[in-house]
Amino acid sequence: MGKVDIKKQQKKEALLNAAYDLFTTKGIHKTSISDIVEQAGMAKGTFYLYFSDKYDIRKKLITHKASQIFRKAMTDLKEEQTDNLEDCILFIVNHVIDQLDADKSLLNFISKNLSWGIFKSAMISKPADDEVDFYAFYIELFEASEKKYQNPEVLVYMIVEFVNATSHSSILYNEPVPIDELKPFMYESIRRMIRSMEM
Amino acid sequence: MGKVDIKKQQKKEALLNAAYDLFTTKGIHKTSISDIVEQAGMAKGTFYLYFSDKYDIRKKLITHKASQIFRKAMTDLKEEQTDNLEDCILFIVNHVIDQLDADKSLLNFISKNLSWGIFKSAMISKPADDEVDFYAFYIELFEASEKKYQNPEVLVYMIVEFVNATSHSSILYNEPVPIDELKPFMYESIRRMIRSMEM
Amino acid sequence: MGKVDIKKQQKKEALLNAAYDLFTTKGIHKTSISDIVEQAGMAKGTFYLYFSDKYDIRKKLITHKASQIFRKAMTDLKEEQTDNLEDCILFIVNHVIDQLDADKSLLNFISKNLSWGIFKSAMISKPADDEVDFYAFYIELFEASEKKYQNPEVLVYMIVEFVNATSHSSILYNEPVPIDELKPFMYESIRRMIRSMEM
Amino acid sequence: MGKVDIKKQQKKEALLNAAYDLFTTKGIHKTSISDIVEQAGMAKGTFYLYFSDKYDIRKKLITHKASQIFRKAMTDLKEEQTDNLEDCILFIVNHVIDQLDADKSLLNFISKNLSWGIFKSAMISKPADDEVDFYAFYIELFEASEKKYQNPEVLVYMIVEFVNATSHSSILYNEPVPIDELKPFMYESIRRMIRSMEM
DNA sequence: TATGAATGAGGGTTCATTCAT
């Protein structure tokens, strides 16, 4: 990569970081392009060299952040010695929830913006600089499992949506109960969800 | 109610209807106060006599629409002779999903904007002209049930969030599968969720 | 007309005047909406209450100015006792040229922007506050004439375009000759043009 | 010419061609320097090595295109055996109109931008690679003519402006009549214009 | 020569809100 390309990469990252900061603190709709470039320390026009508009940068951020979370969970899972699918999934779920609990602005950003479509593209994306491939790993998980499942994609869909939807209010507002109180119920529900789809 | 009060009520309703129309067709962020008053056939300033801003009217709309859906489901449930709690809940869930499936713009509006806080206030709200009280009914349901549950509020929370989250993409985009295909999996999951909280 | 309507009319006129000033001095493309409202002494948004954009106000200005010129010529013609069509036309042409010669920025504005379509609409327009109707007068002129012409509209078209096109450079830059030197040639040409279309 | 000079010439021509394409399709004001260099397949900065701005390239284009039209007419005229000045002029006029009629975007470009000043410089310009010199030819035409004229330059001026002004709307919009219908009137007018300046 | 990333002033336009009528 030439000097110029490195500089370009840096500019792009500066914009992504600035946008993330502002989206998580002020919210997307109250964040203007002007805010972003000011925070990133560059001229307005520069933004448009890298992104087409606010929603373009948002999409790239969500994809990036969501895949980051899952990859982290996956990496840690590999160090555990769990061969049971149910336990694997719960390990990942728990790991993800802990990450979101630890970074509430991240949670806010993700759960307000994550759609199933974006989730899938985040999972499938395999950027050159990411070493691990979450999607391949998750396929492998199901294939390695002794028990087989009726519709793995639907199962994952239901779990992802369930976790995303229920953790939001619990983590941020302790409503209806704090996350630690909710977890046992969630996890038991998820276990039963999984079992309900066994073949 | 005097003549003046009736006129005021009509204005307010005209504004609510106009706002709902526009929010569901153009989306909230592309709907301006000007659009609303124009569609409602009155002057800009009049809006501010009834609502403080766009988000005020949105909140009132969601509350109204959400409680409408549940009350409709509840009314129909009463005509069934079901005393089993599990079946009752699934009846309501199914009824709600069918309503959302039949009115996709309503689904879009609700699921983008419904939060647990708003849901609760919608349930508890007991407007003068609504004859039935959904919240009282739901409390009664749990009390009449033979089986007792560890934390009824958490159970309802999980079900509401689960249904809201999973039906959105399935109904609107057939992703990951169409709603009819998803239903059996959802319903079985909900049944097991309920059982997991039995005492 | 109520007080409010009078104020509106004044605002509109202030905008038209400001725009005309700027268009004739800086040119249309170097004149911004900001410039116009600043000169008119009002807020930017006000502009959009009266005109849709820069080209809307330009069109209205040209129409207005062009019809003004012709109406003035016509009014003066009525005081002359000329019943010969050829003389009438040349009277008007001369009158128009003298007006343009006296107000060079008007000439510049008109000849850069006048198209046959706009000219026709300017002639036919009969705003409530204009007492005389140029189009009716011109029809009448041809009808009253002893001599008849093959295609009066084409004749007028050719004369208008000829005068507009040839006077521009002559008045503004004395090229190829000053307007006073050009006039005899122009007028003789026009006379022959007219005769060439006699029936 | 060295290799480098040839390359430079090619770049310049590529820019001219690109600009002409864009000016005639999108119009000058909607064409940006970016558009031009993109279409020409080179970098933005390169434009400024050859032209000072958009209006510089426009001027060069008009000059080039206008002289091209006249030279073509002139070349064809030479093959005819016409010694009568009036017939010569009408041959050229007709030839020019037919060219403009056949290439409407050229007509649009020319007549919107042609001024007498530019016309003269186009006529007088004698680029190295053009073999024939229109200006010399036209001087010769008048000198060879039996009949003498009061002010040849004014005569040409009036004809050029007349043709340019009247053909525009007729060819592009059939207003007030299509060009074929207009021609006889135009040509008869031009003949009389010429005769009116005989000495 | 040639490049193209970076600039940033300035364009048009929208719209929530106010307030005199």
Added chain:
DNA sequence: CATGAATGAACCCTCATTCAT
């Protein structure tokens, strides 16, 4: 109560021009 003309800050986006490479 109701109006709607007026406001003006704030928005997004374009683009001619520069300059280090």
